[in-house]
Structure formats: C-alpha cells, structure tokens
Amino acid sequence: MKIAIIDYGAGNLPSVERAFFHLGVETERVTTPEQIPSAKAIVLPGVGHFAAFVTGLRERNLTAALHAAIDSRVPVLGICLGLQAMFASSEEAPAELGLDLIHQQVKALPKNVKSPHIGWNQVRRLRPGILLERIAEDAYFYFAHSYAAAACEPHTAAVCDHGFPFTAVIEHDNLMAVQFHPEKSGEAGTAILRNFVEWAQ
Amino acid sequence: MTLAHRIIPCLDVDASRVVKGIEFQDLRDMGDPEALASRYNREGADELILLDITASRDGRATFLETVCGVAQRLNIPFTAGGGIRSLEDGRAVLRAGADKVTVNTAAIERPELISKLAAQFGSQAVVLSMDAKRKGARWEIFIRGGSQATGRDAVAWAQEGVARGAGEILLTSIDRDGTCSGFDCELTATIAAGVSVPLIASGGAKKFEDFLDVFGKGGADAALAASIFHSKEQSISALKNYLARQGVPVRLSR
Numbered sequence: 195m196k197i198a199i200i201d202y203g204a205g206n207l208p209s210v211e212r213a214f215f216h217l218g219v220e221t222e223r224v225t226t227p228e229q230i231p232s233a234k235a236i237v238l239p240g241v242g243h244f245a246a247f248v249t250g251l252r253e254r255n256l257t258a259a260l261h262a263a264i265d266s267r268v269p270v271l272g273i274c275l276g277l278q279a280m281f282a283s284s285e286e287a288p289a290e291l292g293l294d295l296i297h298q299q300v301k302a303l304p305k306n307v308k309s310p311h312i313g314w315n316q317v318r319r320l321r322p323g324i325l326l327e328r329i330a331e332d333a334y335f336y337f338a339h340s341y342a343a344a345a346c347e348p349h350t351a352a353v354c355d356h357g358f359p360f361t362a363v364i365e366h367d368n369l370m371a372v373q374f375h376p377e378k379s380g381e382a383g384t385a386i387l388r389n390f391v392e393w394a395q
Numbered sequence: 396m397t398l399a400h401r402i403i404p405c406l407d408v409d410a411s412r413v414v415k416g417i418e419f420q421d422l423r424d425m426g427d428p429e430a431l432a433s434r435y436n437r438e439g440a441d442e443l444i445l446l447d448i449t450a451s452r453d454g455r456a457t458f459l460e461t462v463c464g465v466a467q468r469l470n471i472p473f474t475a476g477g478g479i480r481s482l483e484d485g486r487a488v489l490r491a492g493a494d495k496v497t498v499n500t501a502a503i504e505r506p507e508l509i510s511k512l513a514a515q516f517g518s519q520a521v522v523l524s525m526d527a528k529r530k531g532a533r534w535e536i537f538i539r540g541g542s543q544a545t546g547r548d549a550v551a552w553a554q555e556g557v558a559r560g561a562g563e564i565l566l567t568s569i570d571r572d573g574t575c576s577g578f579d580c581e582l583t584a585t586i587a588a589g590v591s592v593p594l595i596a597s598g599g600a601k602k603f604e605d606f607l608d609v610f611g612k613g614g615a616d617a618a619l620a621a622s623i624f625h626s627k628e629q630s631i632s633a634l635k636n637y638l639a640r641q642g643v644p645v646r647l648s649r
Contacts, residue, residue, distance in 0.1 A: 199434070241520065308592055315396060
C-alpha cells in the first residue's frame with residue numbers, strides 16, 4: 195500500500211516520509227487533486243500556521259478532493275497542524291475555514307502555562323483504540339504547538355494536559371489524528387505510524 | 396501526565412566533524428556527527444542541537460550536508476544553527492531536515508530576523524540562543540561566540556525575543572561554560588521566571604547533580620551538554636535513570 199502525503203507547500207514532509215520508509219511503506223507526495231481519488235490512505239502532515247495550511251490546500255485545489263476521499267471513508271491520519279485542520283476553525287487564524295470535519299474551534303493554549311507546549315508528554319486514553327494499541331500507557335510523545343482543541347465526543351480517543359485537557363489523539367470512523375509528532379517521537383511514535391498502516395491496509 | 400524535562404546533547408560541527416574547543420581554540424576532534432547522532436538517538440537523548448562553528452562562509456554547504464545526514468539517523472527532534480543570518484539561512488537548515496533553527500548574533504544585530512523566521516516557520520521552530528555573562532547583579536548578553544559585549548540586559552533581551560516570536564530560549568552561561576562547575580541556576584531561574592516559553596540551560600554541566608539542580612532551583616525545562624556526553628564520561632541513559640529516581644519527570648527509553 196502506498197501512503198498519499200498531502201503536500202500543501204509547507205510542513206516537514208521529509209521526516210514523515212522517512213518514518214514511513216523505515217517501516218517499509220511507500221509514500222507519494224500529493225500536490226494535485228487528480229492524485230487523491232486513487233489514494234488508499236492519506237496523511238495530512240503539518241507544522242506552521244493554520245492559515246498557511248488551509249490556504250495551501252485551497253491554492254492547490256486539494257480541499258474538495260480531500261473531502262470526497264474522506265466521505266468515501268479513505269483512512270486519514272492528521273499530524274499536529276493536520277489534526278487542527280480537521281476542525282472548523284482556529285484562534286490562530288479566526289477568519290479561515292478549516293476542513294470542518296469536527297465542528298469546533300481550536301484554541302490558543304492558556305496564558306498560565308508555557309507556550310509553545312514543546313517537549314515530551316504523556317497521554318491519557320479515554321477508550322481503547324487503534325493508534326495506541328500495544329504502546330505503553332506511560333509512553334512519551336513529542337509535542338510542539340501553541341494551539342490545541344478541547345476534548346470532543348465522539349472524536350477524541352486520548353487527551354494530554356497543558357493548561358487544559360486537549361485532544362491528543364482522534365479516532366472516529368476513518369479519521370485519525372495526533373497532536374504530537376509521531377515521526378519525532380522515538381520508538382513510541384514509530385509504533386503509532388505502524389498501527390495506522392496496519393489498520394489502513 | 397507531566398511534561399518531561401529534556402536532556403539535549405549539543406554537537407559543535409566544524410568541517411563535517413564534531414569538535415570540542417573553547418572559543419574556537421584548541422579544537423579537538425570528538426567524532427563523526429552522524430555516528431554520534433545515532434548513538435544519542437539510541438541512548439535516549441530527547442533532542443539534539445547541531446551548531447556550525449565553522450568561521451568561513453564556504454563551510455555552509457558542508458554543514459547543510461551534515462544536517463541532512465544527521466536527519467536521516469534520527470527519530471527525535473533536532474535544532475540546527477550557528478551563523479544563521481537570514482530567512483534563507485534558516486530555510487536552508489530546515490529544508491536540510493532540522494526541525495528548529497537557532498539564531499544568536501544576527502538576532503541581536505537585527506531582531507526582526509526572529510519575527511521573520513517565526514512568521515514563516517512558526518514559533519515552535521525558532522530557538523533564540525543567548526550567551527550571558529554576569530555583570531554585578533544582572534547578566535549582559537555577549538555575541539560572536541561570547542567575545543563581544545552588547546550592553547543588552549539578558550532578561551530584557553529574552554523578553555524581546557519571545558515577544559518577537561522565539562518559541563524557546565537556549566541560554567548559555569559564559570561564566571560557567573567549560574568550567575565543569577555546574578549550571579548557573581541563578582541565571583536560568585531569573586530568565587525562566589521572566590519569559591513564557593521553555594528554557595534550555597547550557598554551560599557548566601559535569602555531574603548528575605548539576606542537572607537535578609538546574610531542573611529544580613534553576614527552573615529549566617531542558618538541559619544541554621556536549622563534551623561530557625561525547626567523551627562518554629556521562630551516559631544519557633544513566634543520567635535519566637538517576638533523575639527519575641530523584642523524582643524528576645523524564646522520558647525513559649525502554
């Protein structure tokens with residue numbers, strides 16, 4: 195199976211590609227809508243600004259094709275900003291519309307904690323799931339973000355706490371996403387990507 | 396659920412080799428960057444920092460090759476920098492595979508460089524590196540590898556850097572660097588209390604207790620060391636096990 199990685203013009207694609215390569219999984223960079231209908235699994239990677247992400251998708255005419263693939267239940271994994279882009283909007287760029295798969299706004303981390311939330315943190319599982327399967331309960335993952343989404347039913351499968359309990363893992367139908375960077379999270383992160391690949395196959 | 400304190404080995408790179416030296420003198424070869432990066436990745440380092448200490452501009456392309464090579468070996472984040480003077484310099488190290496870029500001298504000279512990098516790549520990708528030296532009851536910022544005084548107060552500069560978009564501060568105590576007498580916890584506590592972003596402490600690490608102190612009374616989020624790890628005088632996994640026993644939240648590899 196080949197993983198389609200959405201290239202919206204920013205984001206750290208090479209490290210995500212390398213992580214899949216080490217798992218023996220082929221990847222393909224998607225820059226045009228024509229590439230999406232044949233995708234068996236899609237990864238939405240992301241670092242940077244919410245506005246850059248959604249405008250990057252729009253300028254490449256990827257938004258509608260992505261919605262169509264999600265509607266037809268293609269497995270999708272969002273990473274960091276890729277998780278946030280699944281929401282309706284973000285305080286980072288309130289005028290921009292996200293993919294709106296989850297009708298809620300991503301919030302800035304509160305002022306009483308250090309922001310960005312940078313470093314290794316643990317997650318609390320709200321229910322058994324796929325991505326965290328066979329990964330130790332106390333495993334650490336690498337986070338680097340200034341915005342986060344409050345936990346929401348039925349999407350949030352695990353939360354992390356930094357100022358408030360925020361969505362660390364999403365699992366709902368064909369939608370999966372993580373707020374941390376699995377490609378930068380050592381062995382635990384590799385296991386997340388492997389779990390996604392096995393489930394998507 | 397607690398954010399772990401990070402242990403970060405620093406690789407000073409000159410002409411594709413990791414070196415150790417004080418103020419560019421007596422450079423001693425400490426090994427191959429990719430081999431060291433692999434070793435630290437395996438031993439449980441939480442992150443790496445790669446600094447280009449080559450004085451000449453010709454060394455830039457060679458450094459980018461090193462960044463690229465190191466990126467292939469890691470599944471943890473890493474920061475690259477040293478001599479970053481423009482948005483393009485920053486873009487080049489990030490394109491080569493670094494997750495964050497660090498700026499120092501050029502940021503003092505043109506603080507808008509911080510804002511530009513943060514606007515382009517996000518605050519989480521911008522580390523403001525500052526070298527501070529005690530001056531009476533305060534600390535003064537020095538540039539050009541600690542050789543030139545700026546008259547800038549360390550707290551004020553840290554706050555300006557954060558306001559301009561720096562997502563982390565890498566703070567080196569010039570007084571302690573290379574002395575093996577422990578981190579300057581007073582300096583780190585003062586800066587940590589003055590800013591809202593994570594702080595990486597650097598300069599003076601020798602013993603396990605030094606790390607315990609800098610995370611405790613120093614208020615640091617992460618601690619950096621170089622030669623004690625390169626020389627295998629201290630192992631990262633033993634250090635992290637020690638910290639865990641002392642009740643410090645750390646990520647233990649298994």
